[in-house]
Amino acid sequence: MTEINLDNLEDFIRGTAILGTGGGGDPYIGSLMLKQELDKCGSIQLIDPKDASDDLFAVSVACMGAPTVFVEKIPNTQTAIEGMRRAEKELGRKFNAVIPLEAGGLNATLPLAVAARLGLPLVDGDGMGRAFPEFQMTTFNFCGVKCAPFVMSDDFGNTVVIDTEDAARAEAYGRPVCVKMGGIAQIASYAMTGQEIRTCTVPRTVSLALEIGRAVREARVKGEQNAAEALISYFETSNPPRFSRLLFDGKVEDVIRESADGWVRGQVSLANDTGNKMEIPFQNEFSRARLDGKTVAINPDLIMILDRETGEAITTETLRYGQRVRVLGVASVPIMRTPEALKVIGPRAFGLDEDFCALENIAWNGSD
Amino acid sequence: MTEINLDNLEDFIRGTAILGTGGGGDPYIGSLMLKQELDKCGSIQLIDPKDASDDLFAVSVACMGAPTVFVEKIPNTQTAIEGMRRAEKELGRKFNAVIPLEAGGLNATLPLAVAARLGLPLVDGDGMGRAFPEFQMTTFNFCGVKCAPFVMSDDFGNTVVIDTEDAARAEAYGRPVCVKMGGIAQIASYAMTGQEIRTCTVPRTVSLALEIGRAVREARVKGEQNAAEALISYFETSNPPRFSRLLFDGKVEDVIRESADGWVRGQVSLANDTGNKMEIPFQNEFSRARLDGKTVAINPDLIMILDRETGEAITTETLRYGQRVRVLGVASVPIMRTPEALKVIGPRAFGLDEDFCALENIAWNGSD
Numbered sequence: 001m002t003e004i005n006l007d008n009l010e011d012f013i014r015g016t017a018i019l020g021t022g023g024g025g026d027p028y029i030g031s032l033m034l035k036q037e038l039d040k041c042g043s044i045q046l047i048d049p050k051d052a053s054d055d056l057f058a059v060s061v062a063c064m065g066a067p068t069v070f071v072e073k074i075p076n077t078q079t080a081i082e083g084m085r086r087a088e089k090e091l092g093r094k095f096n097a098v099i100p101l102e103a104g105g106l107n108a109t110l111p112l113a114v115a116a117r118l119g120l121p122l123v124d125g126d127g128m129g130r131a132f133p134e135f136q137m138t139t140f141n142f143c144g145v146k147c148a149p150f151v152m153s154d155d156f157g158n159t160v161v162i163d164t165e166d167a168a169r170a171e172a173y174g175r176p177v178c179v180k181m182g183g184i185a186q187i188a189s190y191a192m193t194g195q196e197i198r199t200c201t202v203p204r205t206v207s208l209a210l211e212i213g214r215a216v217r218e219a220r221v222k223g224e225q226n227a228a229e230a231l232i233s234y235f236e237t238s239n240p241p242r243f244s245r246l247l248f249d250g251k252v253e254d255v256i257r258e259s260a261d262g263w264v265r266g267q268v269s270l271a272n273d274t275g276n277k278m279e280i281p282f283q284n285e286f287s288r289a290r291l292d293g294k295t296v297a298i299n300p301d302l303i304m305i306l307d308r309e310t311g312e313a314i315t316t317e318t319l320r321y322g323q324r325v326r327v328l329g330v331a332s333v334p335i336m337r338t339p340e341a342l343k344v345i346g347p348r349a350f351g352l353d354e355d356f357c358a359l360e361n362i363a364w365n366g367s368d
Numbered sequence: 369m370t371e372i373n374l375d376n377l378e379d380f381i382r383g384t385a386i387l388g389t390g391g392g393g394d395p396y397i398g399s400l401m402l403k404q405e406l407d408k409c410g411s412i413q414l415i416d417p418k419d420a421s422d423d424l425f426a427v428s429v430a431c432m433g434a435p436t437v438f439v440e441k442i443p444n445t446q447t448a449i450e451g452m453r454r455a456e457k458e459l460g461r462k463f464n465a466v467i468p469l470e471a472g473g474l475n476a477t478l479p480l481a482v483a484a485r486l487g488l489p490l491v492d493g494d495g496m497g498r499a500f501p502e503f504q505m506t507t508f509n510f511c512g513v514k515c516a517p518f519v520m521s522d523d524f525g526n527t528v529v530i531d532t533e534d535a536a537r538a539e540a541y542g543r544p545v546c547v548k549m550g551g552i553a554q555i556a557s558y559a560m561t562g563q564e565i566r567t568c569t570v571p572r573t574v575s576l577a578l579e580i581g582r583a584v585r586e587a588r589v590k591g592e593q594n595a596a597e598a599l600i601s602y603f604e605t606s607n608p609p610r611f612s613r614l615l616f617d618g619k620v621e622d623v624i625r626e627s628a629d630g631w632v633r634g635q636v637s638l639a640n641d642t643g644n645k646m647e648i649p650f651q652n653e654f655s656r657a658r659l660d661g662k663t664v665a666i667n668p669d670l671i672m673i674l675d676r677e678t679g680e681a682i683t684t685e686t687l688r689y690g691q692r693v694r695v696l697g698v699a700s701v702p703i704m705r706t707p708e709a710l711k712v713i714g715p716r717a718f719g720l721d722e723d724f725c726a727l728e729n730i731a732w733n734g735s736d
């Protein structure tokens with residue numbers, strides 16, 4: 001049985017930052033939050049979704065807001081717990097587990113801090129298999145879990161409960177409230193039974209973050225492979241194995257970034273020594289990579305930008321001119337590529353006017 | 369005992385439009401809504417706040433949004449009732465009366481439609497004594513009634529429940545949700561006991577609307593006084609009597625108006641034949657009248673713009689170039705002028721950089 005503890009915390013955090021695909025905020029904050037809890041409780045037990053018993057009743061806890069805000073206004077574990085308690089009051093039932101909504105960024109860490117503080121187990125899986133910017137963009141939603149009660153809590157003891165069958169509407173109603181809450185809100189939503197956990201989850205993504213973080217660290221220690229190469233090797237034998245590809249090796253030439261309406265939106269432009277260009281737009285997370293004008297990876301597949309020297313993830317809010325980076329594309333898992341899934345997390349959901357094409361099916365001539 | 373029925377409906381509606389002080393939307397819509405209910409139930413019984421028994425438990429129902437939207441997206445009685453039911457669920461107690469939040473505009477009518485459909489009595493009083501643009505701007509709030517649960521409902525069966533001790537925060541969190549709900553939301557809030565109804569209400573404002581509407585109609589029929597003169601005469605003997613003054617007689621020269629953020633904001637400029645000018649800014653309702661640059665009436669006192677021929681109220685969204693109008697100032701009642709009240713409904717709450725001065729204390733040299 002896998003657990004998260006002080007010994008593997010740094011690997012886990014590194015992995016969540018990489019799975020954040022540009023979003024999810026500064027991993028250092030998540031690391032501090034979780035260390036504080038692990039200092040007290042020692043470890044957090046993980047439950048593989050396939051082993052979820054029928055009597056499990058899990059809640060997803062997450063922050064809403066732009067990651068640019070999270071670095072100044074830090075997510076609060078107690079506020080998250082208050083939202084969870086409010087959801088229990090609505091449902092008339094206590095939660096006995098916590099499930100992450102996202103596999104990447106701070107929202108991959110916050111559920112562990114909550115689970116640790118309450119002594120609850122954590123489901124080793126999530127609803128995105130990465131990070132996405134909106135609350136309807138989850139397997140939980142398109143596999144049939146109800147988002148309501150969608151409970152928002154702020155740091156002043158106030159809560160907002162949104163009751164709707166439509167997760168996109170919960171997102172639409174909730175986002176401007178989040179802005180009014182100071183740019184960050186804690187969300188408790190998608191209450192799930194054991195049966196739903198078994199069927200509506202991207203499985204083993206907490207372990208995945210741990211293993212990704214370990215692979216990058218070991219590559220750095222050994223010095224035989226760079227982080228991108230190490231991750232490509234890792235994904236060949238991950239559970240399940242996944243196709244991945246080095247998309248670009250170059251430097252940041254330009255970043256356009258705006259924090260508005262509760263998100264950070266923009267685009268990063270990269271160039272290499274042989275004159276190739278890559279453009280990657282983002283809404284909290286990277287949504288498409290185009291090489292010399294041609295799409296080479298697109299949502300919901302994962303696009304990761306790694307620091308060329310350290311292999312650490314570079315998030316959208318820390319992108320800056322001159323950074324040397326490697327861009328990695330990783331195939332998303334099948335549950336994220338169904339027709340139902342693509343309606344919610346496919347390119348058009350991000351305003352990109354093209355259809356999804358799986359990373360492994362995109363013709364590839366290299367970037368130089 | 370006063371009642372509202374089909375015979376006095378038109379007088380009542382006319383009066384609510386005048387008490388709307390520019391806000392509250394098209395009275396014709398309220399008239400149709402209420403006629404539909406009165407056709408079925410016959411009449412609505414009114415309870416004078418001083419006679420409210422301890423076992424009364426009333427809810428305030430109101431629309432949130434810009435009146436410019438209400439004329440296209442009409443308030444829905446059933447949606448209001450759904451919000452009320454949600455509030456009952458939160459409180460674990462059924463309501464046995466309805467209390468208006470506002471004395472003016474559609475929000476003075478909607479509570480009657482709800483009371484009529486449910487067969488509940490209506491409190492003959494309200495929380496504003498006129499109309500105001502924000503939900504914390506009420507005697508209920510500054511006299512100590514809790515706004516929570518602040519329940520918002522839309523026409524698609526969705527609800528948003530805001531739990532906060534701070535009415536201004538409920539307004540701040542709710543307003544952008546209202547925008548996302550299509551520019552209009554039904555609100556159930558300020559659940560009140562009989563004791564609170566007796567002490568936190570502007571009394572007899574439903575009767576007041578009725579009597580104002582009657583005074584204007586009778587003036588028109590008799591032709592002896594214009595509507596403004598008739599109202600000044602009426603206020604001399606109303607219960608309680610109130611100071612009032614004709615502030616201007618002229619025509620509309622200019623209107624600036626913008627519907628944004630869930631309100632309609634702007635300013636109307638008037639002129640008369642002798643070259644005097646009056647400027648009246650508004651946020652849903654008129655907030656200040658300045659004659660040749662000098663303030664002659666200011667919130668929370670009431671500023672009414674009446675059509676010179678018919679005596680009907682002109683609302684901010686129907687103001688247009690060339691209208692011939694009379695502007696009337698009416699003193700607000702003492703509960704609206706306490707230091708606590710002025711913090712919430714005084715000039716500075718509307719961004720006006722001056723202190724309140726009571727209408728009757730403002731030196732007056734006339735407008736020509």
